[in-house]
């Protein structure tokens with residue numbers, strides 16, 4: 001059986017102890033075991049990071065950027081291998097796996113511009129003979145704890161910016177699909193990154209707690225489900241760390257009566273069912289405004305959903321593949337039953353789907369609910385599967401209130417031809433990322449990613465300038481070079497510029 005190991009101090013390996021099963025979701029079989037690390041493994045990684053980080057921080061930013069350029073070229077050269085590896089553990093189709101890697105690489109491209117981004121601010125003559133300037137310095141050692149659903153993109157969101165800013169970065173990836181993070185670690189080394197600057201420690205709660213409590217780790221970036229995000233945020237902050245913790249989501253798509261319904265159906269098919277719905281920016285709730293819109297949309301959605309092809313992740317024709325493991329498949333199917341029990345109308349039932357020749361795989365057919373209402377648990381909670389819910393709204397104000405009042409506030413979209421309605425919606429909706437005729441409004445790398453409410457704890461987003469702010473601290477220097485003449489000031493009074 002293949003063993004997936006840590007990458008510590010430039011080498012693969014760690015103390016043999018507990019291990020976790022890594023499945024091939026297409027077959028339902030265990031394909032590898034991942035070593036679940038301990039405090040001792042983390043201590044070794046921290047020691048290597050401490051040894052390497054000061055020299056890395058002192059490396060000029062242009063040289064640091066050159067490593068990012070080299071890393072980007074290496075990932076591109078290994079794209080095929082990485083996409084297949086990612087797909088074989090996650091279950092997303094190959095084209096989608098490439099997208100996962102590519103979106104991560106776009107953050108690396110942003111990080112290639114770090115010399116420009118890290119230039120500080122300067123004020124000449126803030127007072128007599130006084131200049132003020134600021135510099136952004138790295139925090140030291142940062143850690144990232146990431147979810148299973150984007151095993152390349154999310155580690156690269158964090159590490160690209162953290163490393164380019166001069167930090168050492170320790171990644172604790174999901175134990176469900178840990179191989180791609182290991183390969184990224186190897187490619188960083190090949191790109192010339194010093195040992196100890198990007199390391200991978202595998203593990204579960206034991207490793208997460210060790211990271212949160214480790215006194216030498218200054219900052220933790222987390223992405224995962226909301227309860228764990230809140231736990232990580234609280235425990236990390238209590239230990240005096242800087243923490244950003246992104247959580248779950250339940251994104252809504254508002255469909256105004258004037259929307260192009262054929263386009264909406266095409267957009268929704270991808271946004272609700274792509275990657276089997278295992279995306280925090282999936283669109284699992286659609287809110288048609290007015291019954292006429294709802295009826296027309298439903299009529300068009302049914303055949304489109306029935307036509308979706310569910311297949312193994314290497315099937316180039318498949319729209320989506322299996323979900324990540326058996327427990328998650330069961331969880332999604334339980335939520336479908338909850339929806340039925342709560343009185344929603346199950347229009348298309350994806351349960352009991354079996355792919356010929358892959359009966360043990362973790363496949364779920366697409367499901368569509370109509371007449372879902374805001375009081376239902378199946379509406380309130382994240383399902384994270386190939387399930388689309390129609391929540392009918394009588395008017396724009398009701399439609400606006402639904403995502404605004406929901407516990408999650410990651411993304412939202414509005415489909416309309418009316419610029420005024422779109423503008424009003426974007427300004428008033430209580431959600432962090434908004435799409436206007438864009439179903440999955442994941443911001444580009446040089447903007448910034450982050451939700452509101454229970455979708456994110458902490459006050460800085462991922463990547464872009466917000467990422468730079470998270471991974472650096474500002475130092476402000478006030479300097480005075482007197483010309484020798486007495487300044488006549490009163491040293492006992494707080495200096496002012498008056």
Ligand code: NAD
Nearest residue numbers: 146147148173174204205208224225228246247248249280
């Ligand atoms: P998860 O919360 O189960 O796991 C995330 C990380 O936390 C993993 O590294 C895991 O090992 C660790 N972990 C799990 N249980 C823990 C515990 N009890 N204590 C400490 N650490 C623990 O999430 P997942 O199932 O891997 O990923 C899916 C979730 O992530 C969904 O809720 C999805 O919406 C969310 N997500 C959010 C974003 C975002 O940016 N907001 C992006 C992607 C995914």
